[in-house]
Amino acid sequence: MTAATTTKTKERLLALGGVVDTARVRTAQLYIQVKFLGYSETMDDYEQRKLRIFNQLNFFLALSGLLIPLLGMLLPGNTPHTIWLMTCWPAVVNIVVLALNAFHKHNAALLTCFISYPLCICIVYLNGINPGIELHFLLLIVLSVFFLNDIGLMLFSIGLSMISFFILAVVLNHFLFEVAKENTLVFLLNKAISLAFIFYGLFLIKKENALYQFNILTKQKNLHEKNLEIEKQKEELADLNTFKTKLFSIISHDLKSPVYALRTLFQQIHQCNLPPSEIKAMVPDVLNDLTYTTSLMENLLQWAKSQMDADVVNPQEIRLEALVVDVIRPLRLQLETKKLSLEVEMDSNVHVYADKNTIHLVLRNLLSNAIKFTPTGGHILVGCTGKNGWKEVYVKDSGVGIDEEALQKICQQIFYTTKGTSSEAGTGLGLMLCNEFLAKNRSKLEIISSVGHGSRFSFLLPERAEENAG
Numbered sequence: 393m394t395a396a397t398t399t400k401t402k403e404r405l406l407a408l409g410g411v412v413d414t415a416r417v418r419t420a421q422l423y424i425q426v427k428f429l430g431y432s433e434t435m436d437d438y439e440q441r442k443l444r445i446f447n448q449l450n451f452f453l454a455l456s457g458l459l460i461p462l463l464g465m466l467l468p469g470n471t472p473h474t475i476w477l478m479t480c481w482p483a484v485v486n487i488v489v490l491a492l493n494a495f496h497k498h499n500a501a502l503l504t505c506f507i508s509y510p511l512c513i514c515i516v517y518l519n520g521i522n523p524g525i526e527l528h529f530l531l532l533i534v535l536s537v538f539f540l541n542d543i544g545l546m547l548f549s550i551g552l553s554m555i556s557f558f559i560l561a562v563v564l565n566h567f568l569f570e571v572a573k574e575n576t577l578v579f580l581l582n583k584a585i586s587l588a589f590i591f592y593g594l595f596l597i598k599k600e601n602a603l604y605q606f607n608i609l610t611k612q613k614n615l616h617e618k619n620l621e622i623e624k625q626k627e628e629l630a631d632l633n634t635f636k637t638k639l640f641s642i643i644s645h646d647l648k649s650p651v652y653a654l655r656t657l658f659q660q661i662h663q664c665n666l667p668p669s670e671i672k673a674m675v676p677d678v679l680n681d682l683t684y685t686t687s688l689m690e691n692l693l694q695w696a697k698s699q700m701d702a703d704v705v706n707p708q709e710i711r712l713e714a715l716v717v718d719v720i721r722p723l724r725l726q727l728e729t730k731k732l733s734l735e736v737e738m739d740s741n742v743h744v745y746a747d748k749n750t751i752h753l754v755l756r757n758l759l760s761n762a763i764k765f766t767p768t769g770g771h772i773l774v775g776c777t778g779k780n781g782w783k784e785v786y787v788k789d790s791g792v793g794i795d796e797e798a799l800q801k802i803c804q805q806i807f808y809t810t811k812g813t814s815s816e817a818g819t820g821l822g823l824m825l826c827n828e829f830l831a832k833n834r835s836k837l838e839i840i841s842s843v844g845h846g847s848r849f850s851f852l853l854p855e856r857a858e859e860n861a862g
Contacts, residue, residue: 457483520568
């Protein structure tokens, strides 16, 4: 074989392969077009699935109903071609059904299929022809249960197919043209195809029903999850409303006291000409109220800011000792008033990665609480220890401690407050803000405390950005 001949052979093979590929693509396109005949976006999902099955079955019934008689004509035998053409009538009905679906005449297509199709089979048999397609009646019985929504029409179709099957398969036993005797291959092929259609129809129905049920279960699951989410949001909204109600109750009540006390002091100074000794005696109480009010206002402003900024935080590298010193500075007067010793136990080069403003507020609240609940002459320790790329920041005091019931309230984010060792007031807002701000920094507050043995408040912060992001 010459090189030129080899080249031509390869070209012919490539051309043949291209023709085969083109034919395969066009066949696939035709099949898809047939499946979606009469498809409409206004139909619900289940009706769309039923339509696709209905189109597929009618398409393959039409195809087999035309090709098998053609095969009978080509094979040797005494059956006239006109008789073979008569056996094509049921296939013509399938074509009409597809045409009706294509024009969106879905109800007419169903009536044609389940009434005209069995009648055409009956006409074939009553004209003395036994092509072996009586099992198609069983297929129609199965399909009518699935496709016909009207009970009366479904029962009529089932009755028509059952009576026709009984008469043609049992009562009539002599036919002028017995395909089984002249063309055994065609007869057996008709039987096999009828059985195949029955099982294929059952398979498609089961598959589509299973898929439909799966979709329903998936939708129910998604709906259930959405309902749970809505319930959760509802509970959170209720908690937030309760929180806001209590918060504004605190504001309306607690902000008045120091303002009235300050007003009373100045009124007495102005109207009663109080001596300096009495004024001096009144100042500590007023100052204590103002200190509490200042702390409350700072917490309220930070809380309001956090609500407006939602979950927005700005993590950055923080030198922890400098932050602690900055927090302690405005608290020196309270420490000196109660004669408390404060010790900072951490290296000057310790760094953490977090939002500076929120951590500043957390430390200030924890130190304010330690001062509040530590008796005169007590000790407070602010420290830091390392834990595998994390730093544990803690505030430890020698105060009165917290009982189990109070700890449960704090952990459950319930408003809880009590007087300090020097009758300092409080709202319970501080620790709630600590928990909220630590959560935004992907941390949480740990509390170890017992009555009479002081308390230890701690939280973890990452040394680098990677831990915070994880």
